[in-house]
Amino acid sequence: MSVSSRSRPLVVLTTGEPAGIGPELALMLAASGEALPATLVAVGDPAMLAERALALGLAVELDVIAPEDEIPAPRPGVLPVWPVPLRVPARAGVLEPANGEYVLETLDVAIAACRDGRAGAMVTAPLHKGAIIDGGRPGFTGHTEYLRDACGVEEVVMMLATDAALHGIAAGGPRCPLRVALATTHLPLREVADAITAERLERVLRILDGDLRRHFGIAAPRIVVCGLNPHAGEDGHLGREELDVIAPTLVRLRRQGLDLAGPLPADTLFTPRHLEGADAVLAMYHDQGLPVLKYAGFGRGANITLGLPIVRTSVDHGTALDLAGQGIADPGSLQIAVTLAAEMASRKG
Missing domain, CATH: 3.40.718.10 (Isopropylmalate Dehydrogenase)
Structure with a gap:
């Protein structure tokens, strides 16, 4: 049947x-x-x-x-x-x-x-x-x-969300900040920086934007993006991935209509001021974003694979x-x- x-x-x-x-x-x-x-x-x-x-x-x-x-x-x-x-x-x-x-x-x-x-x-x-x-x-x-x-498929995106985020969408309620997607998933930490390329980031952000629209009914998703390094690189003094890869990719995608904020330092991004009005956060690696989400709602959330047929x-x-x-x-x-x-x-x- x-x-x-x-x-x-x-x-x-x-x-x-x-x-x-x-x-x-x-x-x-x-x-x-x-x-x-x-x-x-x-x-x-x-x-x-x-x-x-x-x-x-x-x-x-x-x-x-x-x-x-x-x-x-x-x-x-x-x-x-x-x-x-x-x-x-x-x-x-x-x-x-x-x-x-x-x-x-x-x-x-x-x-x-x-x-x-x-x-x-x-x-x-x-x-x-x-x-x-x-x-x-x-x-x-x-x-x-x-x-x-x-x-x-070439790329999929892991996203975890608390039950409050999921129920808010299902009920047509207010946007909930704790919906966290990952630019990379199960990689050793020493391999993460090399995996953060402009091509990967663009694919991940397009999947995240598209599936928030398709699966969650969000007409114009706002995505807040973490930097990779401490203090989002501190203007290049703590790493150049933000200057060379992440920020230019965000600029290019904003020009194409995606609503993106960042890159922001991960240690301050998960605060009410930055999360206000956000539909999802994109973290650069597994243990950058998921500990925050699991602290807020462990056992009361779900993992969703985006980008699949x-x-x-x-x-x-x-x-x-x-x-x-x-x-x-x-x-x-x-x-x-x-x-x-x-x-x-x-x-x-």
Whole structure:
């Protein structure tokens, strides 16, 4: 059945690293009976999910169905599952690199469903990069880059947002400052400066501007851009990337109609004066912008991959191996990610 023929979009949820909290978050969401604006189907090993539900005392019925079959209407306490078998048995909190390929297969199933129109969006529970690398994929750097390559696009943009930002847009409310995108994603810090090129910045800013319009309904996005160096380079005394690359790129794009502020020092950018009226912040690297956002709303936000031909959201946290199997993980971020994916899919459709 096509997505357009459904009363609500089909959202495919990959259950992530089987030793982490991803499987139990999916089960918790189903057990809660919380009404979602989507028809949800999980991708994972049904036996592992059943074992985890039993261990945690979660009353969840697993409805195992083939990807080509009809998804039944949502029912409280029922989780439809597209089955993918584990490579080796999984234990909560104990990584098994042999299951790295299992995690990637769940992603491939979800990507295929979105690309061929069977699903309107995909949501990913956290994976463990180290386990996938140790399992035989030495070049693996994360969900974002894997999705980029699988969809055959040149550039994607990672953006995280707090629930206040997401709900503000959904309700037509005021602009919210804590929507943070990244110019580079999973790179060692020593490689970041070389990766900040005029070409990359232009691609990232055009994707960010375009998808804020397309997915979030913002008619004229205002984007505030961080500098790379302390004090945004201090007029070249602390680095020249701002003078040679970032500022000239912003000037050129402003002339073409993009509303861009900066480059501004990251240590003062995240203050009310600079964030007033901003729709998003573009940080130059992962740990420049995300710690601020996660401090403000950890567990209450979502990760969105911009620039893809499909809709993908994710939780704002990792595998939390130390919490896995204890029943104390919080499914709040997953619920936000599913709701956002459904909203984006409906807007896209």
